[in-house]
Amino acid sequence: ELEGWRALMQAAANFLIDTGHVGRPNNGLMATFPGANGMGLHYLGFTPEATRDIIENPPKVLIVAQATPIEDDPAAAEWLSRVETIITLGLFCDATAERAAIALPIQSFAERDGSYTNGERRVQRFYTAQGPMGEALPAWQILSRLGEALGQGRAKMSAAAVMLEISQQVPAFAGATFSELAKVVKQYPLVGREDLYYGGTTYDNKGGLGVQIPTAADKGESLASKQVEAAPAPKPNDNELLVVPTVRLYNRERTFRPSERALMAGRIPAPYVELNSADAQALGIADGDLVRVSTGNGVDVQVRAHVNGGAPAGAVVLPRHLTPDAATPMSISVGHVSKVEG
Structure with missing residues (x-):
C-alpha cells in the first residue's frame, strides 16, 4: 500500500x-x-x-x-x-x-x-x-x-x-x-x-x-518532476469485489465513544456498507439487509447494506470505525460480500 x-x-x-x-x-x-x-x-x-x-x-x-x-x-x-x-x-x-x-x-x-x-x-x-x-x-x-x-x-x-x-x-x-x-x-x-x-x-x-516551516521551493531550491512508479492495483477475481475504506467525520473511534450516547448518537450512523445496485442484485442483497464483508487481511464484519448508487460497479465503500469491536481495512483490498441469513 x-x-x-x-x-x-x-x-x-x-x-x-x-x-x-x-x-x-x-x-x-x-x-x-x-x-x-x-x-x-x-x-x-x-x-x-x-x-x-x-x-x-x-x-x-x-x-x-x-x-x-x-x-x-x-x-x-x-x-x-x-x-x-x-x-x-x-x-x-x-x-x-x-x-x-x-x-x-x-x-x-x-x-x-x-x-x-x-x-x-x-x-x-x-x-x-x-x-x-x-x-x-x-x-x-x-x-x-x-x-x-x-x-x-x-x-x-x-x-x-x-x-x-x-x-x-x-x-x-x-x-x-x-x-x-x-x-x-x-x-x-x-x-x-x-x-x-x-x-x-x-x-x-x-x-x-x-x-x-519553509518548503524546498520557499528556500529557492530547484524542483523537477520525478518518475511515478505505481504499484499494481488490487484486482478482484470472480465473486469478489474491491473493498474501499472511507472515514466519516463522526464515527466510533475511541475518542468519540464516551460522548456517543449523550451527544453524538444522532450523528454517528449504524455500521453500513455501500453497494452498487447491479452488484447487490447479483448477490441477492436488498437495501437494509444484514451482510458480511470479509477480506484476506483478517477483516470480517457484519453491517447493513446501503444500495444507493454510492459505490461504482465492482466495488463497495466501507466506512471505517463504525464497528467498535472489529477493525475494517486500512487500504483498498479485495473481499467478499454475502447476505447474512436468518
Missing part, C-alpha cells in the same frame, strides 16, 4: 511543479493526515516506512503513545502478540492498553501547554484550558522522567524547554521556540470593530501566529 500512496503523492507533486503552483502563496500540496499532528511527526522523522518496519520486525519493547493499533489495523493483534513488553500512553483504556504490561494515563491537549504543526506546516502553540484531571501527566513529561531514570539526562521542567530542545536539534523547527510561536501582528481585515461589513472571522488571535 505504501508504494501506491507514494505514487499518488508524487503524481500530485508533479502536477503542481509542471504547472508552476509551487513557491507562491496559496499554492502547493496540502497534507491531509488523519491525526491532529501528523505533519509534526513527519518532520520529527516518523514515516509510514518506520511503521511497516515495526510491524515486520516487532521490537522487544514497544511504547505506543496515544495510538490505537488494534482498533485501526486488522492485523495488529497478530504482530503485537510478538512484542515482549508493551507500554501505552493514552487517554482511555483501549484494546491495546488491555494488552500492555504498563498503561500510563496522559493529559489531553486541553489540560496542558504544547504545540502542533498543521497541514500548512505552521507550527503553533496551544494553551492549558483546564486543570489536569487525576494523576495524569503530559506524555512528554512521562518520557522525560523515564529518560532521566535511564541515565539520559535530567528531565525537562516544562513544555517550553522541550520545544527549545526540538528547535535546536531538528532543522525544520529552527527558531520555533514558544516565545516566537506566541508572537502576533494585526490581521486584516479588522473585523468586528468599527467596520460595518462582515469579512470573515471575528476571532482576535492572541495566542500567536506561529512559525511556518
Whole structure:
C-alpha cells in the first residue's frame, strides 16, 4: 500500500511543479493526515516506512503513545502478540492498553501547554484550558522522567524547554521556540470593530501566529518532476469485489465513544456498507439487509447494506470505525460480500 500512496503523492507533486503552483502563496500540496499532528511527526522523522518496519520486525519493547493499533489495523493483534513488553500512553483504556504490561494515563491537549504543526506546516502553540484531571501527566513529561531514570539526562521542567530542545536539534523547527510561536501582528481585515461589513472571522488571535516551516521551493531550491512508479492495483477475481475504506467525520473511534450516547448518537450512523445496485442484485442483497464483508487481511464484519448508487460497479465503500469491536481495512483490498441469513 505504501508504494501506491507514494505514487499518488508524487503524481500530485508533479502536477503542481509542471504547472508552476509551487513557491507562491496559496499554492502547493496540502497534507491531509488523519491525526491532529501528523505533519509534526513527519518532520520529527516518523514515516509510514518506520511503521511497516515495526510491524515486520516487532521490537522487544514497544511504547505506543496515544495510538490505537488494534482498533485501526486488522492485523495488529497478530504482530503485537510478538512484542515482549508493551507500554501505552493514552487517554482511555483501549484494546491495546488491555494488552500492555504498563498503561500510563496522559493529559489531553486541553489540560496542558504544547504545540502542533498543521497541514500548512505552521507550527503553533496551544494553551492549558483546564486543570489536569487525576494523576495524569503530559506524555512528554512521562518520557522525560523515564529518560532521566535511564541515565539520559535530567528531565525537562516544562513544555517550553522541550520545544527549545526540538528547535535546536531538528532543522525544520529552527527558531520555533514558544516565545516566537506566541508572537502576533494585526490581521486584516479588522473585523468586528468599527467596520460595518462582515469579512470573515471575528476571532482576535492572541495566542500567536506561529512559525511556518519553509518548503524546498520557499528556500529557492530547484524542483523537477520525478518518475511515478505505481504499484499494481488490487484486482478482484470472480465473486469478489474491491473493498474501499472511507472515514466519516463522526464515527466510533475511541475518542468519540464516551460522548456517543449523550451527544453524538444522532450523528454517528449504524455500521453500513455501500453497494452498487447491479452488484447487490447479483448477490441477492436488498437495501437494509444484514451482510458480511470479509477480506484476506483478517477483516470480517457484519453491517447493513446501503444500495444507493454510492459505490461504482465492482466495488463497495466501507466506512471505517463504525464497528467498535472489529477493525475494517486500512487500504483498498479485495473481499467478499454475502447476505447474512436468518
